[in-house]
Amino acid sequence: MNSAAVKSGPGPETVAHLQSTFSRNMKSGGELDLDADALELIKFVETHGQLDKTPELVKSNAPAAEHRSAGNRLYRERKLNQALVLYNESICHAEAGSDQLAMGYANRYWINGCSVMVKVTSGTLKFYRSAVYFEQGEYEFALYNIDLAKRNNYPEQLMPKLLARELNCQQQIAAGRSKPTVPHPRMNINVDINPEIPFLASGIGMNYEAKFGRGLIAQKDFNPGDILLDEKVELCGLECDLIYQSCSQCSGEFGYSLIPCPGCPLAMFCSKECQEMNWKLYHRFECGVASKLCCISFTWGMIIPRFFFYGLTQFGDDLQAMMDYCEQEHATAPNPLERTLNQLEVFKFIHNAKPHFNRKFDSYLKVIVVFYYVVFLMNPLVRSIICTESHERFFLRSLLAYSRLLGSLLASTVFFKVYPQGYTAGTVSLIGSICNHSCDPAVNTVIHSGRVKMVVLRPIRKGEQIFTTYGTSWWEPGEDRPLDYKCRCVVCDRGPAGRKWHSLMMRPFPLKELKNVQRMRYVLDSEETNNAAKLNALQQLIKRYAHLHPQKNLGDILRVYDSLLNDAVFAENEALARARLHAACAAPL
Numbered sequence: 001m002n003s004a005a006v007k008s009g010p011g012p013e014t015v016a017h018l019q020s021t022f023s024r025n026m027k028s029g030g031e032l033d034l035d036a037d038a039l040e041l042i043k044f045v046e047t048h049g050q051l052d053k054t055p056e057l058v059k060s061n062a063p064a065a066e067h068r069s070a071g072n073r074l075y076r077e078r079k080l081n082q083a084l085v086l087y088n089e090s091i092c093h094a095e096a097g098s099d100q101l102a103m104g105y106a107n108r109y110w111i112n113g114c115s116v117m118v119k120v121t122s123g124t125l126k127f128y129r130s131a132v133y134f135e136q137g138e139y140e141f142a143l144y145n146i147d148l149a150k151r152n153n154y155p156e157q158l159m160p161k162l163l164a165r166e167l168n169c170q171q172q173i174a175a176g177r178s179k180p181t182v183p184h185p186r187m188n189i190n191v192d193i194n195p196e197i198p199f200l201a202s203g204i205g206m207n208y209e210a211k212f213g214r215g216l217i218a219q220k221d222f223n224p225g226d227i228l229l230d231e232k233v234e235l236c237g238l239e240c241d242l243i244y245q246s247c248s249q250c251s252g253e254f255g256y257s258l259i260p261c262p263g264c265p266l267a268m269f270c271s272k273e274c275q276e277m278n279w280k281l282y283h284r285f286e287c288g289v290a291s292k293l294c295c296i297s298f299t300w301g302m303i304i305p306r307f308f309f310y311g312l313t314q315f316g317d318d319l320q321a322m323m324d325y326c327e328q329e330h331a332t333a334p335n336p337l338e339r340t341l342n343q344l345e346v347f348k349f350i351h352n353a354k355p356h357f358n359r360k361f362d363s364y365l366k367v368i369v370v371f372y373y374v375v376f377l378m379n380p381l382v383r384s385i386i387c388t389e390s391h392e393r394f395f396l397r398s399l400l401a402y403s404r405l406l407g408s409l410l411a412s413t414v415f416f417k418v419y420p421q422g423y424t425a426g427t428v429s430l431i432g433s434i435c436n437h438s439c440d441p442a443v444n445t446v447i448h449s450g451r452v453k454m455v456v457l458r459p460i461r462k463g464e465q466i467f468t469t470y471g472t473s474w475w476e477p478g479e480d481r482p483l484d485y486k487c488r489c490v491v492c493d494r495g496p497a498g499r500k501w502h503s504l505m506m507r508p509f510p511l512k513e514l515k516n517v518q519r520m521r522y523v524l525d526s527e528e529t530n531n532a533a534k535l536n537a538l539q540q541l542i543k544r545y546a547h548l549h550p551q552k553n554l555g556d557i558l559r560v561y562d563s564l565l566n567d568a569v570f571a572e573n574e575a576l577a578r579a580r581l582h583a584a585c586a587a588p589l
């Protein structure tokens, strides 16, 4: 991609192109009336949407080559992350078994990670790849590539250079300059684990309060730094511009290891397992209409039809069985805090959730749903299952209901790493989705690499509801936020509880203790103190002054702690990815 294209594109060129083609078509057909009812909207989109005229992109080496050269240009400009997205796009477009695919892999791995394509790339490419690894301080990967190059007909005349780099790598490793493959500090559950649910701390239950609906409750005391949850993302919906950066199944940002969908150029996965699971649950319904879905891409919207297909899969594609279950009221639903649920139970649990939602988004969601409805019904596989009028009505009703439900349950993450405008992934995890928001949160929820971790920020006493932050506000009433609910946390409360909270918050910090807080600032600013030590020091301080909560200075400290915890989770996940890829590199050819 050249710099002009970077300016014009909201992300990968393919997606931008598809979306602009579609919006041109829509304009030529007339204006959408947001207030029309869903059936009228369907008719309108079928008549004017011209979605049937949007061709499905297929694997093709020509765009693969273009994306690869565009990636090379960005690479030369040192825009490594953007180049990586272009290499991924090239890989995704390349025809199976083609040179373009091999070149795409080779180029991508010049930048990051190791490759399953090493068998088909030349020894020289491995040398280049090792050069980039070396530049990035990834000495183990560089060494491994040098070894591969030696074993794969590396030209004799260039051998001295290769051997010189090998020596250089060995010297760097001997000098202790390797990047970690063992995560530190570990961000795994570090308190007693629930014997029935190995990704949850013991002592956490679910309660119901009229103000918030369902919520998580502490059945015992917890302390700062306790990790309460380490749960996988159950369902995700990526904005189309993220498809060459994130796994379509778990949303993990694994730029260095994404593998393409073998069928279409519009989905990538962080592992074979994610690819297989995604195919089973949804991609078999998406693959044949993937380009049209990209045309109508709306931030996290794909999560809506995906949840429908998740359910359909659990009922063995038997739509009637799914209808029989869904059209009834169920007084009880499986409880993810009692035991680990299977996928059918997961579906039932989410389907039966009844969070509040704000109807002001209804017409917007309705339009989104209508587009998905029209596009999915163009897929012969979907048509073979949703084949009667009553099926169609059920599909539409479900999509409308799930748009509200999931709009309320999901957590959205905006990725800014590659493109400054940021793109959104919506995710739902089971236990994570029960946790309510407070502008004075007690836990930090970090969604990264396909996992949801919940870390305690300040002491939580037995019987307290466990509140996280949805990331929009901290210690200030969030009245003007575009939320789908009215925030009823203590900070936003206008009654006596809220007034008390605000008056406590404005108390001065005890003068004689202030020096400890100031000392903490030195520790935090010091480059010699590592992240683990900073986290530890902050935990001690927060614990020591917990009785003063809420108090303004303490709030600032909690905020720093929250941000360091994010860094620690990211660092651990990256180290794990490095270790995983290193192990894959070490596997015999």
Ligand SMILES: C[S@@+](CC[C@H](N)C(=O)[O-])C[C@H]1O[C@@H](n2cnc3c(N)ncnc32)[C@H](O)[C@@H]1O
Pocket: 211, 212, 213, 214, 215, 353, 354, 355, 356, 357, 408, 409, 410, 432, 433, 434, 435, 436, 437, 438, 484, 485, 486, 487, 488, 489
């Ligand atoms: C992720 S869900 C949390 C679980 C939810 N309470 C339930 O019953 O399913 C988010 C929804 O919970 C409710 N909620 C969360 N935090 C809230 C708050 N501070 N004030 C009011 N409602 C809140 C809102 O209905 C919101 O849409």
